[in-house]
Amino acid sequence: MFSVIIYGRNDSHGYNLHKRAAISFNAIAEVMSDPDDEILFVDYNTPDDHPTFPEAIHDTLTDKAKRVLRIFRVRPEQHHHLKSKTHLVALEAQSRNIALRRSNPRNRWILYTNTDMLLVPRNEGESLNEIFGGLPDGFYQIPRFELPEMLWEAAFDRKDPAGNLIQLRDWAVRFHLNQVVHNFMPMKYDALGDFQAALREDMFAIHGFDEDMLLGWHCDSNLAARLALYRGRVDTLIDKVFGYHCDHTRVAAANNKGRQTKMNDQDRFIWDVSSPYLPGQADTWGWPDVEIEELRLDRDTSYERFTTGLSAAMEPASEPYRSTNLDWHLYSDLSYDLRHTLPFICDQVLTYPRSTTVMLVASRPELVTRFTTAWKAMGFTGSVLVPSECKGLPRQHPSIATAPFSELVGKADLFIFEFGLVTQYWEEVVRIGRPESASDQKVLKTVARLFALAASTESDTRPRGHRLPRRFIGVNVIYNKFWPLFTDHIAANINPFCSQVLAGLPRQDASLKGKVLRFRGRRGI
């Protein structure tokens, strides 16, 4: 019957976003009843190494919310062509159009709202589905009622949407919450973007939201102006449903800088609109030809993929714990516990697209075998690229592709460099003062050379179409002699030793030191 379209990213937009969003997702799902109903969340421009916003809060969502939620992930690389045109990190018009294009064609209605709204049918027994089912064609809005921060933050239980709606009905009367704020036509009400219901067919006819609106604000008013022209009027659903907004003014959101706030031009996008149509974007709105990843929270989740991958790659521990050691004299000991480290490596790659191709430059054959097994079992379809310069590594796995480093470097989306000891065997006790053998040193020299070369030339060797720097993951690079090498080239955070893994993007160091470093890296000095 209807698709709800919302958008956001895994950041902190306004105060206590996680609670507001959970309350809202659960409350909207609560008033859905048709199997075709869906909540479409466009996760726009969350960094690749982060999960999407709904994944980050999935434990606070009800089963029903997880069932109806479809997440479309727009990667930073896909946003990059717009980056220079806007100060914003998440774009409303693009997000909403991406969802609209991919919405369930069986649904007659599209409802645009936001991640902090609660929709309360005035008739307690009625679902939104029943409400939409009885509506004649049109464009509908409702007034937005504000909910003080204290109420939603202190009293709502994220996982009890039905209870929250009951409480809201009570508060509305006790605390005089329901105030309709009328507005000029074609807006009809203030804060109109929190409930705009239009026919899916109409939205396609008018070519979606205006994707020239890149500076934030007024996307809802532009839509109202265009749909008011198209339909001739703006109808109300005030007799059917009340909408409450979880107020979040304690902390200003990123797009709110008071009087200095940058905004889309009101004249151009509202008061001088002369047609509902946007012929200039008729064939491109919603990025129809761009492959957008879709994720679900009720099936094939990241957690399921992670555990499947690790279970395929290694057996459970047979002892309560194992030890390692940070004593200063062990600084040169490069032995480490691979079984303990593998989950942290997998954690670094899991949020990347499944089609990702990773270059793995390693010392220890076990890492290649076990990581590739986990990679495949986690559902990645891209190859694991192992340079032929790395001798003695297994290459039989069908996911492994091998060739000289110079041929592979331009195909990799992601890099893993491991600085271990080729002579270390699987069950060996670690960090007890193990010396390096000649073969260890030979292999490590190759890994270090390839690492410096890859990091120094990263911007020159990106695959075609890649405009963003690629991420480097360093394995066994904390508190040992390869720590300085890795962090000289890669801007990594300080991580706990226990994870054994650092990750980051190549440093953009314009100083003489940086230049010398890159020069040496390129020439293998």
Place this chain on the structure above:
Amino acid sequence: MPFISVTMRQLWLRTRILEHLGETEKADWSRLFLRARALARSGAFELAVPLYERALELEPMLGEALEGLGEALDVLGKTDLALEKYAASRRVRAEARLGPPDRHFVLRQRGHFAAEVLAYDAVVRSLKKNTLPYIARGNAYLAGGRPKEALENYDYALKLKRNSPDVSVLKGEALTMLGRCKEAISQFDIAVTAQPRNAEALGGRAIARLGAWLLGQANADWQRQFELLKGRPSARACVALRMADYALALPELEMAIEKEPDDPYWHLYRLTARRRLGLSADIRNLPSIDAWPGLLLELHAGHTTPDEVLKRADTDSRRAEAAFQLGVMALDGNTVASKGYWTDVTVRSSPSLIEHAAARNELARLAP
């Protein structure tokens, strides 16, 4: 003291309003509605209620008044009654049949737009240099069948935004409605030159050209419009019917019925197309409706007579629709009768009617 003053004023207003309500006439519904709305906006919901009610007695199809009454009753705490009024307002709007889907979006809108005119009056007072309020107010007039007032608004919008193709199309539509087809064509020309793929402008120009007796040029516009309306079967069907190209129309009508099986016009036009293509009538799955154009479906099914149809066609456009169908049915054996019916269609109806264009094309083909 202020409280007493307000109360006294309300009492005086109430007495005055109730005194004069009985004297209002049918044509006063608009004034009553405007007054009621102004009172409601000033917070005098109790005073607005009888005015809305009287406006509705005079014009029961006034959806805006039903909605306004609903809002007033809602605020006054009479929720059950209010919800009934809101529902009634939606029913009224749902019952209004939209204009043909190949026409400009403004001309697909139907019903009263008094509330919109009023709302944009207020906006225009604040924003004198922006086009949207003038265009929207013009559209409300045009959709409400007041092309003269629409034209004034479009002219003003064009002063602010010279040569806007969007406004030129609207001005063209208003001029066509006023019968000034040659002026309309020049407005559509501006739009089509700027936006050669604007299907609504082409459709509008075709009708203006038809009104100016330029049938060949009108058909050329429709041909192009048909190509541009890919994926919109009901709109394409209407365009093909205007050209009286039934082979082109039939598959589009089949698709339109699939999408909107309850729309009697798609069934009627499908029967028309089949008959003109020499195919059997195929009267299965016809919707059974008492209202117009149910009788025309019965005519095709052989369940009623031409006389009965003509007797019950109670408006000019219905008489034109009926005459067109009678012409189609007579064509097999009596070309003269068909010509007579179709000529009648062209005399009685406006060029914007599908049957008018189709009749003109049929007559052109029958001409020696």
